[in-house]
Amino acid sequence: MRGTRTISAAIAVAALPAFASLAHAAGAIEGGGKQALNLPAVIMFFAFVAMTLVITYWAARRTRSAADFYAAGGGITAGQNGLAIAGDYMSAASFLGISGLVFASGFDGLIYSVGWLVGWPVILFLIAERLRNLGKYTFADVVSFRLEQTQIRSLSALGTLTVVAFYLIAQMVGAGKLIELLFGLPYLYAVIVVGALMIIYVAFGGMVATTWVQIIKACLLLGGATFMALMVLITFGFSPEALFKKAVETHPRGISIMGPGNLVSDPVSAVSLGLALMFGTAGLPHILMRFFTVSDAKAARKSVFYATGFIGYFYILTFIIGFGAITFLMNDPSFYKVGADGAYNKVTALLGGTNMAAIHLSNAVGGSLFLGFISAVAFATILAVVAGLTLAGASAVSHDLYASVIAKGRVSEDREVQVSKISAVVIGIVAIILGYIFENQNVAFMVGLAFAVAASCNFPVLLMSILWKGTTTRGVLFGGFLGLVSSVAMVVLSPAVWVKTFGFATAPFPYDNPALFSMAIAFGGIWLFSKLDSSNRAQIDRAAFEQQFIRSETGIGSHKAVAH
C-alpha cells in the first residue's frame, strides 16, 4: 500500500488559488493504494494497444517523406484534425482533474473549463490560418519565416523542448501513478510501458500514427464520458435542478458549491490565471503542429471549429460527471478510506484522491466492466498525449536544431527524418528515466510551468512575428528569451513551488501564476528590442514582412498537401 502518502489533490486544488496546483496535471493523481489486478481493464487496454499497433504498422508503410512524418502529408481532414486537437486537449488530467475539481468544489471547476476553452476562438481568429499558410512542420518555421534562421530556430526549439520536458514529466509520473492504481501494475513497469509505446508510435508511425491514436482515443473518451453523464441525468429524470439539489444536500460544503469559492481570490491572480489558461494553449507546440496536418487554411479553420465544439461538449460532460460523482459517491463508504469510528471526509478521503472521482463514478453507474473501460480509456489518453509531445520534441530537435541550426539546411530529407526518429527514442528513454526519478516528487506544478512558458515565450514570439511588421530577429530573441526565463523564475519563486514543494517559509514572488507579468515582459521585450534594433539584419527582417504578409493572408506559395 502506498496509501500513506496521500497528499490529497482536493487540498492542493481547493486550498490554492493556483494554476500550478491544478489537477490538470496527471501528476496530481497520488498513490492512494495499489489495487488488485483489474482484468476487464487490462483486456480492454490490450485491445486498444493492439489496435494502435496495427495503425502504427499501417502508418509506417505510408510514411515515406519528411512531410508524411512531420505532418501526415497534409492529408488529415478538418473533422479528423478537430478530433485530434480535442484529443490532445482532453488529457487524462483534464478529464480526471476537472471532474475531480467539480467533485471537490462544485462551480469552481467550471472556471477552469471555461478558461481552457476560450483560448480556441483567439487561436482561430488570429493564428490558425496564418500558421497553416506560413508553416511547414513546426511553429519555428513560421517565426523564422522572415527572421534569421539559426537564432530563431534555436530559441523556438528551446521553448518547445522546455514545454515538452515539463509537460512530459508531469504526464509520465501521472501515468505511472494512475496505472499502478487502476491496473495494479508496479510504477516502474507502468512508466516503461508508456515510454516504450510512445517511442513505437512516434518513431515508426510519425504524425499519421500519432494523429490516429489521438482520434481513436478522443472517440472512446467522448463516448465513455457521454455514457456516464447520461446515466447520471437518467437517474435525475434529466432535471439538472434535481441533480444540483441532491448534490447540495450531499456535499459537506452545502449550497456554497453552487457559486465561486476561493479558487480565485484577488484580481491579479484572476487575470493572470485567465491569461495563462487562454494563451498557454496557443503556445503548446504539439497542438500548433496539428495545423500543418491539414490541406489548407480552410481546413485549418474548420478543424478549430470542430475542436472547440468537441472540447466545449466534453467540459459540459465533466461538469455533469463531477456533480454526479457527488451524488453517487459521497454517501457510499465503499469508495472511501473510512476511519476506525466509521467516519470519513466526504471530499478528501476518496480512495486515490479526488481526481479519481470520475473513475469511481464509472464503477457506480456501469459496474466493473465499465470501470475497466474507463480505466483503459484513461490509460489510452495518457499514451496519446505523450506521443504527441514526443513528436513535437523530436521535430524541434531534427527539423529546427539539426537540419537548420547544425547542418545549415545541407541535409537530406531521409537523414532529417532519421534524426527525428532517433530523437524520439532518446526523448522516450529520458522521459522514462525522469518519470522514475520524479516518482515521489510533487510534479503538479510542472503543467502550470509548461503553460506559463508556452504563454510567455512561444505565443508572444509567434504572434509578434506574424502580425507586427516591426518585429526583428534581435527583438524576438531577447523578448522571447526574457519571457522564457522570467516565467520559469517566477513559477519557481512562487508559493506553489518555493513554499509547498521546496519547503521554504515565504515565497519571493507572491502569485502562483506569472502569466500577467511574464507575458508583459515578453511582448514588451520584443517591442522594445525590435524598436532599438538598427542592425542590417533588422532591415532585412522588416523588408521581408510584405512578402510574408501576402502569403499569410492569401496562402500563395504555402505548402500543399502531399498526394498519395
Added chain:
Amino acid sequence: MSSISIDTIKNDPQFQELVSKRSRFAWTLTAAILIIYFGFIFVIAFVPKVLAIPLGTGIVATVGIPVGLGVIVSAFVLTGIYVARANTEFDAITQQIVERVK
C-alpha cells in the same frame, strides 16, 4: 513568389479589401470573446456573490451555471460565425486574387 506579383497583389484593391474586412472581423470577434471571458473572470474576482444568486426562490441552481455554460457556448458560436464567413466570402475573394496572379 516574384517581386512583381508581390507588388501586383499589394496594390490589388480586392486584396486590400480582403485584408481590411477580415482583420476588422477577426479583431471584433477577438474583442468579443475577451470581453465575455474577462467579464466572467472579473465578476468572479470582484463580485463573486452575483454568480451565487439562485435562479428563483426554492431553486438550487444559481446564476453562475447558465453564465458559465453561456461562455462555453459563446466560444463555440463565435468560432462558427468566423468560419462561416471566412470559408465563404473571404475564401471566394482570396480565390479571385490568386487566380489573377497565376
